[in-house]
Amino acid sequence: MSFTQDLFYDALLDPARPHPRGLHDGRSRPAGRRFDVYRNNVAVSLTEALHEGFPVIAKLLGKRNMDGLAGLYWRQHPPASPLMMQYGAAFPDFLAGLPQLSHLGYLPDVARLELALRRAYHAGDAAPLDPQALSIDPQALMSATLTFAPAVQLMRSPWPIHAIWRFNTEDDAPKPSAAAQDVLITRPDYDPVPRLLQPGAAEWVATVQAGGTLAAAQDRALASAPDFDLVALLALLLGDGALSSLSPPKA
């Protein structure tokens, strides 16, 4: 029987399968554990890719647990393209589906946060909006819409994901305590940052992202949080270059 990549592939992914036949060591002896070099290369490179892509998850789980979960994950979800920068998109849902992790309910959202940071790192570039662009007639401003830079992503979680992320990436960060947290990923220059949003801000961002006017966003934000602070939010967005353009109201 001749070599097929089907057989090779199946044996690579499943160490319980026998090595493919017809492989030798160049001296007419069976290849034996030489085949395992390829098994090992694939296992190590995909496991390392998940460690690098989800460093906080790896830290929370510990290396042994992360290695084990990575091995389960890559066999179920091998990369769907050669763009390893995108690998692990299904990892948060995979974590959410594991009964043995159900006591760590925050893990999937922390993984989503890490995925969003990685996406932001590779996201398209956009010239930041000049703050002067907002210095127009207030009524016109409230009827305008805004576009976010491609790196900007909103995450809302019932878990303190921002605090957990900080506690595991920064020295001297405070210990997380139970709270729902909204996070906005921004990318000042080239390094993505998760910003903790104040009450109402997530409603404002979501409305603007959906193409709503600033008036609509303001209404939604105030309905959610009467103390919503638009000035503070705009300062954050402008400071991080999170806004890319302002469109005046359609005539």
Add this chain to the structure above:
Amino acid sequence: MLDTTRTLPAAPGVGYKPQHFAQILDHAGPVGWLEIHAENYMGDGGRPLAQLRHLAERFPISVHGVGLSIGGEGPLDPDHLARLKHLVGWLNPASFSEHLAWSTHDSHFLNDLLPLPYTSATLDRVCTHIDQVQEVLGRRMLLENPSSYLAFAESTWEEPSFLGEIARRTGCGLLLDVNNVFVSATNLGFSPQGYIDAFPLDAVGEIHLGGHDEDQDDHGAPLLIDSHGRAVVDPVWALLDYTLDRAGPRPLLVEWDTDVPDWPVLRAEAQRAQSALDKVPA
């Protein structure tokens, strides 16, 4: 007609690592060009592309693909080819190269360079894929010899003549990795010098050098692993000298992809490559 006018200089180059960005610009030393892995620069923007644009103003760039799966039994991934065309289009690099290997099966990418039997069926398939790549990119590509840990009973070609036949049929050039030759020769029990003697050196557009790890097979025989995680060993430098004596000066790349050292260490390897070039009559 394929564009064959863009080539790398016969100088040392290094595999580019982002942590070396500032030092490469300030202290390039003998480094005359840089190689990037194509797939790391296929995002939409951000630091990787900004750094690459900057480096490309200063250095000739070699784009080295690790994900095209040219030896795959299935068709080439049209999306990946389009991404490659986009990258090569805007960057206009001095060279594009890929591997005699497969890495994708049923749209699953395994992030490793997997081996091929050297048969007429593989030859036809690889040539068809290279024709397609060269047509899409509108330029000549280089194909790299693999490092091997095992061989296929059904192979009917020796690797050097197999690569030579691919180059003859498709007009592609070859990338000769002398560390891979040394690794494969040790692992499969052939003479590395004999391999170089049989290799179509006229087609070589670039030479790779890298470090490897040492292991053992079931019989206690040495099994070298192409890890790119340490310095190039002396026997590989000697094999480089042997090759350059016969081929003349060529672009020489030092690859160091894991346990990446500080810039001065990598630059010293490039300096050693420069010394090897200096010994060769032009």
